Amino acid sequence: xxxxxxxxxxxxxxxxxxxxxxxxxxxxxxxxxxxxxxxxxxxxxxxxxxxxxxxxxxxxxxxxxxxxxxxxxxxxxxxxxxxxxxxxxxxxxxxxxxxxxxxxxxxxxxxxxxxxxxxxxxxxxxxxxxxxxxxxxxxxxxxxxxxxxxxxxxxxxxxxxxxxxxxxxxxxxxxxxxxxxxxxxxxxxxxxxxxxxxxxxxxxxxxxxxxxxxxxxxxxxxxxxxxxxxxxxxxxxxxxxxxxxxxxxxxxxxxxxxxxxxxxxxxxxxxxxxxxxxxxxxxxxxxxxxxxxxxxxxxxxxxxxxxxxxxxxxxxxxxxxxxxxxxxxxxxxxxxxxxxxxxxxxxxxxxxxxxxxxxxxxxxxxxxxxxxxxxxxxxxxxxxxxxxxxxxxxxxxxxxxxxxxxxxxxxxxxxxxxxxxxxxxxxxxxxxxxxxxxxxxxxxx
Numbered sequence: 001x002x003x004x005x006x007x008x009x010x011x012x013x014x015x016x017x018x019x020x021x022x023x024x025x026x027x028x029x030x031x032x033x034x035x036x037x038x039x040x041x042x043x044x045x046x047x048x049x050x051x052x053x054x055x056x057x058x059x060x061x062x063x064x065x066x067x068x069x070x071x072x073x074x075x076x077x078x079x080x081x082x083x084x085x086x087x088x089x090x091x092x093x094x095x096x097x098x099x100x101x102x103x104x105x106x107x108x109x110x111x112x113x114x115x116x117x118x119x120x121x122x123x124x125x126x127x128x129x130x131x132x133x134x135x136x137x138x139x140x141x142x143x144x145x146x147x148x149x150x151x152x153x154x155x156x157x158x159x160x161x162x163x164x165x166x167x168x169x170x171x172x173x174x175x176x177x178x179x180x181x182x183x184x185x186x187x188x189x190x191x192x193x194x195x196x197x198x199x200x201x202x203x204x205x206x207x208x209x210x211x212x213x214x215x216x217x218x219x220x221x222x223x224x225x226x227x228x229x230x231x232x233x234x235x236x237x238x239x240x241x242x243x244x245x246x247x248x249x250x251x252x253x254x255x256x257x258x259x260x261x262x263x264x265x266x267x268x269x270x271x272x273x274x275x276x277x278x279x280x281x282x283x284x285x286x287x288x289x290x291x292x293x294x295x296x297x298x299x300x301x302x303x304x305x306x307x308x309x310x311x312x313x314x315x316x317x318x319x320x321x322x323x324x325x326x327x328x329x330x331x332x333x334x335x336x337x338x339x340x341x342x343x344x345x346x347x348x349x350x351x352x353x354x355x356x357x358x359x360x361x362x363x364x365x366x367x368x369x370x371x372x373x374x375x376x377x378x379x380x381x382x383x384x385x386x387x388x389x390x391x392x393x394x395x396x397x398x399x400x401x402x403x404x405x406x407x408x409x410x411x412x413x414x415x416x417x418x419x420x421x422x423x424x425x426x427x428x429x430x431x432x433x434x435x436x437x438x439x440x441x442x443x444x445x
Contacts, residue, residue: 148191275358
């Protein structure tokens, strides 16, 4: 038994932990959980916990249903919302086959494979997400309509505002679990908030995001409100994105930084950006996986709709933030397409793969776009070589289906499941008769 496992066992005993929740994520990015008693911990570390994988979205087929969840002791944390006495803790799990091999359908394993490929090239991949979400008064459902908890706007300081209390409680809970928060503020939409996590290696960030979504929903329920990470819950308000800052390090050195270069960007950084741009359309069905995601991408309000990059240009898909003199380690690029409902393991894996492809193939980075891309005409965008992102889930699936890069990164099993599941989602969406159609056509046709 290693030192980390011994630490977990000792902590469980000292803090009177009665339940240990083993967490993992299905292919769609939904959190799954099974609770075990402390007496089962040593066995779980040694052999894992068996479960029926065929009942989990995308994990395995019925005739090969047995799977094993093996907890990662480095992810052990006590869940603060479960109380101090007889507490509950959690660990993320790696999913294995009965013979102990990593499951090809495990989202966490998909990202681990991508990170191993980067590591072989000497790179560590860091990410820093800015997570947006809405808070609504209860009940928050389609039948009763949505009532935001406030009418605030961007950076508004609302006297006695419920969102101040909410963010304070959520951040306190996150930091008690070892998840560092950098910024928090009211976003542009009524009841919309943003909390930015401090940068970390991509696997840690993905685990933190799964915890983050759970914490936000738990705190919301405690305060009698409802939190949603839906990309575009209200047609006339901004969507919820998850702008994510990316960087590669070689040991302690930021591989994206080159003093004296344009925007202080190294050749590696420029090729990485070029890879993101070349493969942007192919990875959009992963970074923006729902029908509703495209209402955000094509709904204006700072959502990126076109494939281009720019220095401090918030209309671009890839933005290079303002460089801080003397802070070479802060050099990074920001990918702005992601929404808050993505599966972070798969999204980080395909973004990393796209960037690495740019480095491997020596992609040339086109000229930066400093214009407001939304204000250009279609002809002007065509003249500049600026292509649109997919405009619907259907279009995104069609582009992804032809992508060798995404197929190789996800692996055949996950790739096929995502395509199949998203086609079903699109078919179900397309079959709906919407309130828009009834309002527009029922009386006049």
